[in-house]
Amino acid sequence: xxxxxxxxxxxxxxxxxxxATIIDEKVLSECLNEISRALLQADVQFKMVxxxxxxxxxxxxxDDLAAGHNKRRIIQQAIFNELCKMLxxxxxxxxxxxxxxxxxxxxxxxxxxxxxxxxxYAYYHQKKGWKPALVCADTFRAGAFxxxxxxxxxxxxxxxxxxxxxxxxxxxxxxxxxxxxENCDLIIVDTxxxxxxxxxxxxxxxxxxxxxxxxxxxxxxxxxxxxAAFDQAQAFKQSVAVGAVIxxxxxxxxxxxxxxxAVAATKSPVIFIGTGExxxxxEVFDVKPxxxxxxx
Ligand code: GDP
Numbered sequence: 041x042x043x044x045x046x047x048x049x050x051x052x053x054x055x056x057x058x059x060a061t062i063i064d065e066k067v068l069s070e071c072l073n074e075i076s077r078a079l080l081q082a083d084v085q086f087k088m089v090x091x092x093x094x095x096x097x098x099x100x101x102x103d104d105l106a107a108g109h110n111k112r113r114i115i116q117q118a119i120f121n122e123l124c125k126m127l128x129x130x131x132x133x134x135x136x137x138x139x140x141x142x143x144x145x146x147x148x149x150x151x152x153x154x155x156x157x158x159x160x161y162a163y164y165h166q167k168k169g170w171k172p173a174l175v176c177a178d179t180f181r182a183g184a185f186x187x188x189x190x191x192x193x194x195x196x197x198x199x200x201x202x203x204x205x206x207x208x209x210x211x212x213x214x215x216x217x218x219x220x221x222e223n224c225d226l227i228i229v230d231t232x233x234x235x236x237x238x239x240x241x242x243x244x245x246x247x248x249x250x251x252x253x254x255x256x257x258x259x260x261x262x263x264x265x266x267x268a269a270f271d272q273a274q275a276f277k278q279s280v281a282v283g284a285v286i287x288x289x290x291x292x293x294x295x296x297x298x299x300x301x302a303v304a305a306t307k308s309p310v311i312f313i314g315t316g317e318x319x320x321x322x323e324v325f326d327v328k329p330x331x332x333x334x335x336x
Pocket of ligand 1: 148149150151152153154155156157233288289290291313314315316317
C-alpha cells in the first residue's frame, strides 16, 4: 500500500467512526481494526500495530468520558499521538554544527540508495553554507568510487577514494584525515553494502567505525523492503552505533511502514527521506507533519 493510500484508509476509518450516531466500544474497535489493517498493509510490523491498538484502547476509556466530551476528537488525538510515538524514539539524533568538524558514516545494504544519499546529504548542507566532503570507503562494489566521484563532481563537492586500494579502513582513515586538515565541517564516509546481511559486511563496518570514530552513523534503508525492515535495521544497529535513519525511494510505490519499523528497531529518528534519483530530491523528515498528512 502506498503512503497516500495509507492516509486515505486511516482518514476513511476516522470518518466512518464520526458518522456513527453513538461512539461505543464496538465503533471504536471497528475503527481501530480498520486502521490496523491499513498499517499492516503498509508493512508496519505486526507487534507495533498490536501495541498501538491496545495503547489507544487503554487511553480512550469511553465509559469515563462524560456525554459532553467530543469522543471523536479524543480518539483522533490518541491515534495521532500513537503514530507520532512510533516515529519518535524520544531522543534527537546527533546534530552536526556548521564550522565544527563532524564525521558521518553511512551504512546500508547494496542498492538501498546509500551512495546517492551521501551526495544528497552533502549537497543539502553545502547549499546552506557548509563545507562537506565525501569519502568512498566502498571497495567491494566495482564502480562505487566512479559513482561517488561523478556525483561529487556534479555537485562540486571534494571527494576522496582509490581505484587500487582494497582496504576500506585505510581509505576511510586517509580520507577523513585529509578533509580534517582541509577544515571540512561535514566529512561523509560511504561504506560498502552487500546484497544481504552478511557477517563480512558487519565486520567491515565495525572496523571502519572504530578507525574513523564517526560522530553519527546513518542507516540508509530502501522504503520498499516491506516487513523485512525491522530485522534488517536491527541487524545493522547490533553491529554499529546507528544514530539516525534515512529512508529512500519514498517516491513512486513507497510504503511508509518500513520507516516506522526502522525507528523502532534502531531507536533512532528518521532525519531525511529520499524522494527521487536527483540530488535535490531529498526532504527533512518531521514526525508531526508526516503523521498529519497520513491522517488527512
Ligand atoms: P547503494 O548501492 O546503496 O550505494 O545505492 P545507490 O546509491 O547506487 O542507489 C541505487 C539505485 O537507487 C540508483 O539507481 C539510485 O538512483 C536509486 N535511488 C536512490 N535513492 C532514490 C530515491 O530516493 N528515489 C528513487 N526513485 N531512486 C533512488
